Structure formats: structure tokens, C-alpha cells
Amino acid sequence: MGIRDIFENDDDSHRLPIEAPGLRDTVQTTGTWGAAIQRQKYFTGPLEVLTELNKQMPAQDLAVGLDQLAMLSRLRSMLDASEAVLMADTYELFARGVALQSNGDNRIQAEDEPTPEQLAEMGVFADDILANLSAGYYRVTPHDQEIARSSFVAEASIAMRDTDNHISNKLIMAEGLRHLCLETLNALSAGEITTQTAREIIKNAQDLETEDVHRMEELLLPFAKHASDSAVRQRARRLHEKMHPKPIDERHKDAKETRDLRWWMEKDGMAVAQLRGPAEDIISVVNTVEHHVVSNVDPEDPRTRGQLRYDTLRDALLDGWPEGGGSTLKTKVAVTIPAVEMLADPRKALADLEGYGPIPIGTALKLAADAPSMLRLLTDPWSGAVIDVDRKKYRPPQALRDLLRFRDTQCQFPGCNRLPERSEVEHIDDWAKGGGTNRTNTKLCCKRHQMFKHALGWNYTYLPDGSVMWRTPHGQTCIEIPGSVTSVQNFDFNADRTPQRLDIELTDRVRKVLGYEFEEPPEVDAN
Template identity: 45%
Template sequence: MAIPDFIQDDDDEHRLPLLPAGTRTESHKDSFFSDRIEHQLFYGPVKRMADELYDAGPLNGPRDALERLTMIQRLQSSLDALTSVLLADSAEQVSESLADTIATQDSNTEEEEREARRSAEYYGIDRGSDQVINSNLIAEASVALRESPRKVAKRMFHAKGLRYVCKDTLMALAAGEITVKAAHDIVKYAQDLLPEQISQMQHLLLPMAKTASDDAIYQRARRFHDRMRPESAEQRRKKSEEHRRLTLQDDENGMSTLKYCNSAAVVHSIKNSVKWVADQHNDPEDPRTREQIEADAFADIILNGWPGHEGTPLKPRVSITIPAVEMLADPSRTVADLEGYGPIPLGAALQLAKDAPSFQRVLTDPWTGAAIDVERRSYRPSQGLKDLLRNRDEHCCFPACRRPADRSEIDHIDDWAHGGHTTRENTQLLCKQHQMFKHALGWKVVARPDGSKMWVTPHGLNSIVVPGSVKRVDQFDHVSDHCPERPRVIPLPHVRLTPEVRRVLGLKPHIDIPEKSPVTEPPHMGGQRETG
């Protein structure tokens, strides 16, 4: 049986037999000698296999290629073991240094540190708690590894399990003897077991894991766990129901998948209800398949209510950006942008926009696609700024965070209390969690002249964040740190100002504008302008 893709992820380090933070001697060596031994155990295999691959020379046939692939797999296992050690050790050691690091940063004044403490009180957090320290480190590690915090959190779970609980598995992984997947499955099913049971599981599985498939180890680890932790069917059902959830996954080509997990009785009732609605549709001319009719019926029920009812009180709201000039110049090559998802075909966007109750014009930079202004005909300035940030940033501006604009708030880059102004250059969208990171946990952000933001972590790592609406980043200049040069000649397509064009651009019929313009460079948009 294959490993199911949809298995619920309920891994929790609190279900592992871990000693309290600060008492894990594996991360606190008591001598230089033991430090050097560990260095050789975890770095030695990586260096040896990397050197062997480098010294192998040109490829000599398919057998040689297969042998090198085997070596690369072993190297990946060793690298994962080393990554696990670094993550677990840093999580253990940072608890002793993070508060000091935040307090002694060169850029922090005494007043800023007092404000950070007040912010911690405001957000209701203890900067020295294990949970806050772990979350902060995961955010920093996501910058270092260029991965999402969620993925790094999963790495941290496996790291602590290997470093402190499944030590034999860690050593086999470091030697390249087992795969990363096998090691992670052993940690996963070590949850809720006693230390002696975990030792027995490793003793049984590790010899087999050196040659068996990942699927075989997964199945055996799961069965061993179930034998050691027998539960009644009713207990397992109640435990599973705790993980009911609704999740969203974005697919390709403008599609998304909604996944709903609940008890079998509830899910089957929903499915049967949708089938009943679909059964009422008896149009022989309808070209849709049965599956398509059920999918459309389900969407209608969720968005508009059951047939014969008035529908849901809260109607869905989506935001679509359609580049009008590009659409008029070459519709076949134009893509629109669906907020929270990304590019979608122009035809799909126009279909969605057809029934839109209102439009809002957004001025975008023609070189990068970034939103730089919004119309304010019917909005107060504060609402106009909010609309601009929603279109420009699209989501929280913290590194690797994708929380949408609806779940984020306006944040001053330079604090209002220190003279920061409420301008588009000094504001950004931040979710609640990452406002707390910025104001209470020592993260710094600097607005750069090219429109990007540079974040600095408490331990000094840098991460550049570009506004979500930017489509082209080749004009951004992070190294020279100045506003990017604009091309002097813009090869604009010739578009006639037909009544349709005027309507899209919001031009009144009586306004006379020449269809050809002698201008060969864009209007001044900031930075220094050469003259003479």
C-alpha cells in the first residue's frame, strides 16, 4: 500500500519523550574533545562523499552514473542529519542568548528596548518562553534555508526527534546508510512511545532500512506503533475527529483544490446532498459531465445557498487585477492576477469581472508591474492608502509569509512614535504575528530606494522582500541600493482610442487626446533626473 498523500499531519514534539529545554546535554558539550568527535561524526561523511564525487572526474557510462546517484542519495542523508543537528542545537542554545541578543543589538537604544518590552506586554508574550523562542528561530531559519516557516517547523520536529530521541537513527542517517524519509518516519512513529519502546523499534527497523524501500519502513513503523499503543476503534475515531479541517491548495492553470476533512458520516452526507441537487438538473442539452455538474452544484450551494433559499449573508469577495493597456495591445499574451493566488488567464478574469458591482483603477509601474497609486475619487486618504497597500503588497511583507491582505494590517516601517510618516514609502502590510516579531522580538526592516524591503533578523541575517505585485525584478538593484534606471525609449504598441478603449481607460467621449504621442520616455517617477 502506498503512503497516502492526504494523511493528516498531527506531529507534535510534545508527544516525544524530550527532556526540558536547557537540560539536553547533546547540545551542550562538556569538553573540547567531545566537540571534535561530534564534528567528525557529522561533518566527516559530508566532506568525504563530496570529495569523492568531485574527484570522480568525467562520467563513464550508465553504471558510473547510477553509482554516483547512489552516492548523492547518501550525501543528501548526511546533509539532512547535519541540518537536524544544527537546528536542534541552535534551538537549545538560543534560549539562553536570544533575550540578550535582542537587548544588545547595536541598533537598539534604551528607549527602543523599553518599547520592545512594552510591545511584548501588549501582544501578551514572554520573550523568554520556549514557544516564542522556537517560533522566532524557525522564522530566522526559514530566512537561512529559504523555505517556508511551516516547512522549517516540520524540519525542527524531525531535528529534535533525531537529536534527542532517535539517536541511533540519527547516526545511521549521518553515515548515509538510510534515507531521509525512513528516518523521518521512525521519528513520526516514536511519538507517544516510551524510550525503551523507541529503542526496540530502532533495533528492529534500522537494519532493514539500509536496503528496504521507504514504503516498507513506513508501514512497519506504523504497525509497530499501533502494537505498542493499542487503542479502541472509538478512541481512534475521536482522536481523528480532533483533526477535522478545511484546507486550500493552489493548483496550476488558474485552479485550486478545497480539501475538507471530517467524520465519514458528515462527509458522506454532504456528498449525497450535492448529488441530490445535481440529480434535479435534467437538461439534455447541457454538455457538462456528471462530475462537473456536481462540482458546480457544490459551489452554488456554498456561495448562493440551497435552492429556494436566499443564500449566504456574506457574499464572496475577490480582487482581480487586469492590465488594461496590455489587454488592448495583445489580449492573447495578457494574464490577469487573482489576489491570493497569482496569474490567471485573461478570459477567466474577464468572466469574473463581468458581474463585478464596481471597479477601482490602480496605477501600476509599466516596467515592474508594481502598484504605485489607486484612484481616490470615493475614498478618504486613509482608505486610499489601504487600497494601495492591498494592491501593491498583496500579502504580509514578512519574509516567506503569504498571509493575504485581509489578514494583515498597515504597519509603519519607521515607527510613528519616532517620526515615521503614514506614507506609501513608510508603510507595509504585516500580519499580527509578524508585527509582534518586528516590535517585540528584535526584527528590523528598512525601506530601500528601489521599493524593496530589507529585513534583518535578531542574529543578523538579511532577507530582501519585493512587493507582491511586482512582476519583473530584473530592474531592481539591491547591490547599488538606488532607484533602478528606467529605459529612455519605450516601444509602446499603437492602440487606437476607440470607444471601447476610452471606456476601459475611463476617458470621457468629449476629451480629445492624440492617438500618437511624441513622448519617448516616461514621466519622471522619482530619483534624480539628468538634464542638459
Template identity: 35%
Template sequence: MAEREFVSELACTLRVPQRTAQTLIAESRALTEDLPATREALQNGEITYRHAQVLIGQAWTVPDEAKAAFEASLLRSAGRLTAAKLKYNARKLRERLHPETITARHERSVADRATYFQAEADGMASLVLYDSVDRVQSAYDRVTTAALSLQGPDEPRTLTQLRTDVLTDLLIDGVTPSGLGKGIRATVNVTVPVLTLMGRSEEAGHLEGYGPIDPDTARRLASGAPSFTRLLVHPETGVVLSVGRTSYKVPKDLKRWLRIRDETCRFPGCNRAAAHSDLDHSLDWQFQGRTAHDNLAHLCPGCHSLKSETGWRLEHLGDGRLEWTSPTGRSFTSEPGTDLATDQPR
């Protein structure tokens, strides 16, 4: 917990995610203690930091007695190669130097399989899958085969577009062999200004977890799709018109209002979705904390622990803004995911 307390403050100070701060610390330690020649080459401008990261990433699991030779071998050509080509060479060399079999390392690495969502510009986003190569390659081949079957003289979409459409259709409507997913549809919240919904304004809508979306998409999502929660928002005041009220206990409507407001865990830099975090009383219930919008915020389990077990302090500033004070006295403001522009939910 002491290490997490330090990392969290460094992350907030540098305005990077905590995982990025952890990586930065580890890379700095590697350059200082394990790869001094790489640090010197970087300092002299012979390689870029991206090249240095490639060497660090591959050297972490090379035996200590072999690191100097590993580093020297790669640095001989690093200045003439792209980072991608250097990584390819480093992977091959690492295989020869690593004392463990690739089978043992693969079995351990499978535990790190993951899927990432990344918001992009212009109403787009990326979905990244990291898993065992046989599973990923099989999934890619299946999608490609299905996309190829759709090609024809009357099909205007490219293979890349078809492959993407097939994949999203399978993910949204598909069912696993065990039956998982049958009858399950994703639910997200889309906030649409009233005049946009009526076609009298082209003001952007707001999709939970992403941000601004084009008016046509917002109108389509709000037009009656059963898997979307429709929220009508006044175009001038931003007050939510259809949900939200204060109650002694957290009522369903207030929970929804807070989820829309927060979108993510409210610790600075944490991006875990509010839908997968807990509503926390900022002033604990046992210390006379109120169950109210200005004393509630979503926190993931890890950030909840920071608030409860370290020197971090939290204060509500109004309009959904939170001020976090670090153990050394630095202040950081957490802005709400959606600006509802009101201190009182209605």
C-alpha cells in the first residue's frame, strides 16, 4: 500500500495513469541498474527512447549474467534499425538466452490475456485483444473467412471493412459454444440535447465512456433502441430532465444520475468504468456522511483503498468536481465525466 501511495501521487503529478507511472519507474530503474550502455546511447542521441523501451522490455526476463552481452549485441545495430525491426531481433536473441522454455513462459503469460478499449477521434474507437497467438490467429482467420464469403460484384465494402463489420456483429449478437451471451445485449447511456433529438439542433450527443458523438448517431441511439437509456438534457442549462433525485438511500434514479456524471472511477487518472466501480460515501457513513450526490462518487476497489488506507483526502467542490489532496499536500481536481451543470439532481 505504501508503494501504491507513492505511485499514485507520482501519476497525478505527471498527469499519467498509475500503470504508466509504474512502468516509468521500472524503466528508469532498468536504465540505471541493468542497461547502462543503453542509457548512454540514449543520452548521446544514438537511439530514441522507443528503441530503449524495446531493449528494456526484452531484457527484463533475460538472466542477469547474460544482460550485458544481450545489450551489447543489440546496440551494435540499434541506431540503424526501426524500433519494430529492433524488437524483432531482440525477441530472437532473447529466445536463445532465456533459461526457461517458451512453453513455461507461455503458460505464465496466458494469465495476462486482456482486452482494451481505446476512444479515438471522430466518433471512432479501437478494441485491442491480447491473448494466446493460436486463439487470436484462429479468431482472425474465422473473421477473414466470413468476410471473404460476403465479397461479390454487388458488395461495395472492402475486405477490411467487411472483416470489421463481421467481427462487431459477432461480438454484439454472437453466442459462445457454452451458450454464454444468449439474450445478453450491452447497455450504455447516451445523453442527447432536446433540440438535437427533435432535429432542430446539430449539437453533439454524449456517449457514456466515450464522449461527444455526432447528432445523427445520437438521434439513432435515442430513437427507441431497447439497449440504450435515453436521457433528455436541456440544451442551455444541461439539467437532466428525465432522471435524478436526492434520497436518504441511494435510489435507482440517483445511481443512474451519478453513473452518468462520473463515467469512470473518480480518482485522478483512473479510467475504470463507473459501471464496474462502487458508489462510495466520500465522508464515511459511520462518520455521519450523507447519502447524497455531493457525498457520493464512484471508486474502483484499488482507489477506494487509497482513500481509506492512505493519506489521500477527498472533498466535493460542487457541480461534480472533486478535489484530492495527496499525502504530501499536492491538490488535484477530478472533473466529472459528463458536465450536468447543476448542483442539484432533478
């Protein structure tokens, strides 16, 4: 169980826009010809990959070994797709049997508690007699779909040697893939995406309308075939927030009621505390502690960064802020407010809290109202990429750092989530070899992954659309897309489509929102 799962997992197949079990189309309703096509589509692929792997000799070369690992990863995705199809279809057969029993002439109400003789006269078999008597005792209905579902999960857990929780989550994912997100299922079956990516898509399909789920697939799958699981998770969550039929400010207000502090014991005399609350509060607490730790570095202090964070927070809560008098630190919270979206539809507009993701626009405006300064950003309305920053206040080097901070949002190494504060401006073409210090030759990269490039033989190429293609020392490639990009539909990784500054009509209303009400917007060199 991951740390996020300590708070209850609220995933539920009822929150997916699919029909009730027992009423869904599956392979059993398509006839012999349809069954053959389905078998070829979802079950033959893994055998082909396995056969290909079986033909190859054990890896004698590192690059060959990495290629074989990539094949195994693809095989795992294909097998998980096969498992999802089989699980969903098996449960559908099970649900149909339950529905038939529930609607049959021999259905017995639990509360009736008839005698065995009465049941026998009605043609109910001995096993069914015992089942009905037990149901009456426990006041449950044997043919209730939820009761039956829990029974199926228990049986599947035994068959698959797994926990009920894990199998229940697998079943939700299987139903979502089989009966709703067919494009995601097909991509998983082809080994084009990972199982974790498919899981994120299904998880974030909850509470949405069917057409919105399909739109989410359309936007996410081009990303998912190239990006890391963590990058897909962030984009899926943002799309879910944007497409949710209930405004985020209302959901945020309801969610605040779940704020809580929980703790549990661990071995070796340790315990863990978990704080749940509004993102703006949690980020402020974390940033305040982090700022204090960074600002009070003692080279003689043997404690790790994590130990310093804990000790700072512990001292503040139990002994008062270090040196007394409480904290005088100004918490640093960065918020991006999409002005054009806010003007178009304030109820649908989402702001972005750095280090967290989407928050209600009302919360963002309150944070902005208390901010000591404001940094203006220009984003591409079509892709979401940050393409320019206000340079009137800062000298160009600072403006460039601001641009990368909001364009990339984190270290641009595949799967790395280090925030801008823990990353540095990295030249793609080395400065010593003539590489310029501009937005087309720089990106955010943490020190660890800079070391990968400079010492371990990793390399990367800045592509015309703003993404970065990483190449491992033995030829594996991965495309990392800037974190601010929300759509790659118009991206072509091989064509010159770098997001450019757009000509936007600055009406009086737009000027006011952007802060240009009494001044002309500054002229900015796009490079």
C-alpha cells in the first residue's frame, strides 16, 4: 500500500459512466466470429512477443539486454490488457447469472426465512436452501449485485493469489477499460502504454460524462505513448479537474470538510503522521519549512535534509519557532492564473498551484491578492505551454529562469518530479561549445540528472515543438514534454512547430486582467 492509500481509496465502478453489470456487451454476445476476432486482438499478441523473446539468445550485450527489457515491459502491458478483458468478461458472466437468479421464479427474500420443507417444495436445491437460510440469518440478499460482487472478488483473489483490495481495484480498472475506454485498452494491448498509465486514465474517468472520458483519452494517449507514468498522472488529474461537471470551487469547499490529521505506529519505536488539508495550506507549510532549512545551512551539521525538515517542524510545533517569537517567514507560493480561460468561463477556469496542480480560480485570486509581487506569463491557448514571461521587472537571465520554471514545471528528465527550486537551468548544447542561453537551448534539470548527461553518457535533443528527446547510453529513447503543455494534438515531434508568441487582441477587459490597465504591455524579445 502506498502512502497515498492510507486515506481511503474512493475508487468506485459506479462513478464510471458505464451500464450496470449483467447488461454489458462482451465477447459472449458477439458470436463465434466475433469471439475469434476478440481472441486475436487481446490474447494472441503476448504469445507473439513471448515467441520472439524465446528465439533470442540471453543478452550478451548491454544494449541488447535493454532492448529485451523493453520487450518484457511491452509484454507485461499486453498481458495486463488480456487479464483486464478476461476479468471483465468473467465478471459479466457472473453478474448475468446473479441477475437471472434474482429475477427467477425461485427467488427467496432473505427476510422471509422459509423452512427447508417449504424451499424443497418450491424446487430449491439443498445448497440453495442453506444459502437462503444463512442469508436470512445475516439479513442480506444473496443476489444483490454488491454482495455478489464481493463474493466474485474473493473468488478471484483465491484464483490469482492476491488480496481482495488489489483484485477489487483491478476489477474497477478492467470494467473501465472493457466497457468505456476501449482506445486505452487497445493501446495497452498493443504494448504502447504502461499499465500504470491505463490505471490513471480509468481513475480520472470517474465522475465524468462519456464524451468527456473519450476526449480525455484523445488528449492523453498521444502523451502516454512517449511520457513517463508520473507525467501522465499529472495531466490526467488536470484534465479530470477541468472536465468535471461540478465546479472545482464547490468540490474544493466540500473537500475541505475532510481535512484531518492521522497517524499510525511503525516498528522500531517510530510513528507516521499524515496531514490532509487544502493544497494551498499544505504547500505553504512545506515551503516555509523548506525555506528555513535552506536559509540556515550549517556545514558542520551532520543531519540530512529530511531530518532537518522534521526537526524544524517538530521544534516549531512543540517548542515554538526556532529563536522564539514565531515564524516571520513569508511563505512562497507560486500560482498561474489563465487569464484568457478565466474571461471565457470563470466556472471552468483552473489555476495552477506550483508543486500541486489545479486549484479553484477563486482560491488562486485570493492568493494573488496577498502576493507582494506579480509575474505575468503568456501561455499558448492551444497547447498550454508557457511561451513568454514579463521581462519589465527582471533582467533577462532572471526572466529566462522564470520562463523555464513555468514552462517546464519540473526537472525535464523522464519521470523526475523535482521542482524548479531543486533544478537548474541546463544548456542543451553546451555553453562551452557555443550553445546560447535562450529558451530554445535551455531547460530545467536537477543536479542528479545533469550528472547523467555529463558523466554517464546520457544525451538529449531539443525538438522543434519544445519537447526533449532523451537518449540513453545504449540507444533507448524517451520524449519528455514540458509540464505546462496540456495538448499535443498539434505537435509533431519531427516538424518545426515550436510554440510561438501569438497575436492576441488586448481588449480593455483583457488588459485589466493582465495588469496592463494603465500601461502598455512591454515589448519582449521572443528569444
